[in-house]
Amino acid sequence: MAGKLTLSQKKQLLTYIQEYKKDFRLLYSFSKDGANSSTFHQLCNDRGPTVTIVYDVAGTIYGGYTEKSWSSSGQYVKDDRAFLFRLQQNGKTDPSKFAVKVPDRAIYCNVGYGPVFGGGYDLCTFSGTVTETNGTYPTNASYKFGYSYDMAGISVEELTNNIVTFSELEVYSVTDSVLVPVWRDIGGWEHQDLDQLKHDIENWSPPQGVGLKSANILLLGPFGAGKSSFFNTIASCFRGHTTEQAMCGSAELSITTKYNMYRVRGSAITQPMKFKLCDTRGLEENQGIDAQELGYLIDGNVPNGYEFNPSVQISPETHGFVTTPTPSNKVHCVCFVVDGTSAADLSAKMVVKIKTLQAKVRRKGLSQVVIVTKIDKVCFHVKEDASTVFRSASVKELIDSVATIFGISRNHVLPVKNYEKEINTKDTISILALRAMQQILRATDDYMLNLLDSSDDKNNHSDD
Ligand SMILES: Nc1nc2c(ncn2[C@@H]2O[C@H](COP(=O)(O)OP(=O)(O)OP(=O)(O)O)[C@@H](O)[C@H]2O)c(=O)[nH]1
Ligand SMILES: [Mg+2]
Known part of the structure; x- marks a missing residue:
């Protein structure tokens, strides 16, 4: 307990x-x-x-x-x-x-x-x-x-x-502090495991038949949680050195002010992968993205590059509002990002806000996952060696609490250590981040397969 x-x-x-x-x-x-x-x-x-x-x-x-x-x-x-x-x-x-x-x-x-x-x-x-x-x-x-x-x-x-x-x-x-027996087995931590993960993610594409060439994954969470850093981390894993394409840092208010639908580029830099990580402005207790705005983001009404304005809500009058979005404009998976050092004691107001947003995500039928960042600050074993993450009692306790707060299964709660001060990438940090990315893509597959099933059902029905 x-x-x-x-x-x-x-x-x-x-x-x-x-x-x-x-x-x-x-x-x-x-x-x-x-x-x-x-x-x-x-x-x-x-x-x-x-x-x-x-x-x-x-x-x-x-x-x-x-x-x-x-x-x-x-x-x-x-x-x-x-x-x-x-x-x-x-x-x-x-x-x-x-x-x-x-x-x-x-x-x-x-x-x-x-x-x-x-x-x-x-x-x-x-x-x-x-x-x-x-x-x-x-x-x-x-x-x-x-x-x-x-x-x-x-x-x-x-x-x-x-x-x-x-x-x-x-x-x-x-x-x-001692390490405990492995509480989640995610596979190996060797260089060849990293190569395999990179290969799998580079070759991921939406399931055949859904009519989509690419998926949009929305990153959502309190300011300073590490949303932009997560995109940078995934991009860095493929570049082989750390990159800071998305601006990140710490400030009183959200560093990210724009809606950025980032492409991730693989080893062939000209060929972006078949998913985008959509970075948003940080959630605040009393302002920022609310359920209605989230609905517009999910439905693909919000243009890439949109400048969030906490005092003016997104609406059909918003400049650039996409009035007739195509399925490829829509969001296909929502990924909440929370700071591991404060995730277990989020304020009551923030929890209410997140629950409201989760209810919206659920109503839209989307899959959701939670990325828990900064685990290097939660456990010193992980800070020294990221491959100890699933043997850390503190990280396990944290993941259990986050799963309870979000009311989602533990295997959808993914601990990550983002690149933040490093210059070169490290296999273990990259493997952990790419395993999280792989789970996100699997959750995206789940949603897309549901789409496929319901369109098959409709077609069969019309054949009757
Ligand atoms: N130690 C550590 N620091 C991290 C980690 N992830 C992010 N940070 C730091 O946390 C700060 C905030 O990260 P951002 O990526 O800007 O967070 P954000 O969620 O995009 O924040 P806003 O855009 O302001 O909403 C930065 O100083 C990062 O370097 C992590 O896993 N470990
Ligand atoms: Mg940001």
């Missing part, structure tokens, strides 16, 4: 722990196991370094880290590396680390108590059993900040607002 702690919060904690090759595993939580001190000890004793996180009902997130194991000894345990921390204050990210100043009293281990930090006790999260009330936990937490931990002048009132009702409490073990 994944727990509530987000990837960026885990990263913050790892900077405090001064380690980065670590994984977090949820050992205990109120909602999963019940708010009971002996259950906490059953599940967390003798498990080595742990982090305890309190989520209070005002949106403040804080807790403590200890490198020493919990036990039921009734004793204080010495820990020079223990610390208390705050991650969020009243719903706003506000990280602080509070170092231990009396290491001899870093944690207190007693079966009648949940996690207790400091000799005051500086932070006593709960004792005995707390009864859940309407999804919250009115605990008997107590605080004496400053006893054994240096709180940098922050008072109990300031940090906790004197609130002891929690929405959740979690304890994670913090262990050396």
Whole structure:
């Protein structure tokens, strides 16, 4: 089970722990196991370094880290590396680390108590059993900040607002990051596998009989997610060095402002492949492409090169609006692109926006896939070697969460590491990207075969 702690919060904690090759595993939580001190000890004793996180009902997130194991000894345990921390204050990210100043009293281990930090006790999260009330936990937490931990002048009132009702409490073990058995087998990682993939993609064409020479694949997703970089990455795989045909970067607002239907060129540069990657302006919570505009994009009404204007909707009055699009103007597959470092904790508004767009895609009968980018930032193993991606527990957890958020099957959620700072291509990075491209083309085939079936049905019907 994944727990509530987000990837960026885990990263913050790892900077405090001064380690980065670590994984977090949820050992205990109120909602999963019940708010009971002996259950906490059953599940967390003798498990080595742990982090305890309190989520209070005002949106403040804080807790403590200890490198020493919990036990039921009734004793204080010495820990020079223990610390208390705050991650969020009243719903706003506000990280602080509070170092231990009396290491001899870093944690207190007693079966009648949940996690207790400091000799005051500086932070006593709960004792005995707390009864859940309407999804919250009115605990008997107590605080004496400053006893054994240096709180940098922050008072109990300031940090906790004197609130002891929690929405959740979690304890994670913090262990050396190890690779797990392969959880998705996508084939080999050798140079010949790359050549085979390139060959297959270069030779892909829409199924015979659908009457299309080429497919349009729409890239859609929040700004900065890596849509333009994905096109550049696919183009780079074939060019053998990295290219930046599509402008990309980071800014307050979307870098891409135009609708660009990019062709990808294979080894014969004059001969573009039989699909286009259609790059769009990034989605924003309150503006940008909405369901109606997406409908126009899918139906092929929007001309290549159209300049997106967030304050003016696309409509039949739009300059260049294609009033009678042909099947070759239409979109044949929608590919959502999300940033792996934030995909599991997209804002509620963004999730609603994406769900609305997905509903439109579904109504149009199109296949959809999700590309999860920046996985090099999700797992250090992958950063060092992209071929470890399907043995990374963090990437697996991420893919599972994205599949749940998007409500699509996991094999349509494709992790990618885009080229961004590299000058030369690398076989493993290219193989991962081209495997994703291959899945996108397979999803495009699915849609086109459905088209073929329904036109066959119509023809058979008219023959009757
Ligand atoms: N580390 C890393 N950085 C990436 C990856 N993909 C994209 N980036 C970086 O993320 C930033 C945004 O990438 P873009 O490709 O411009 O994102 P976009 O979705 O096209 O953004 P807009 O056009 O602004 O909507 C750039 O600085 C990229 O270099 C990746 O897989 N790993
Ligand atoms: Mg872009």
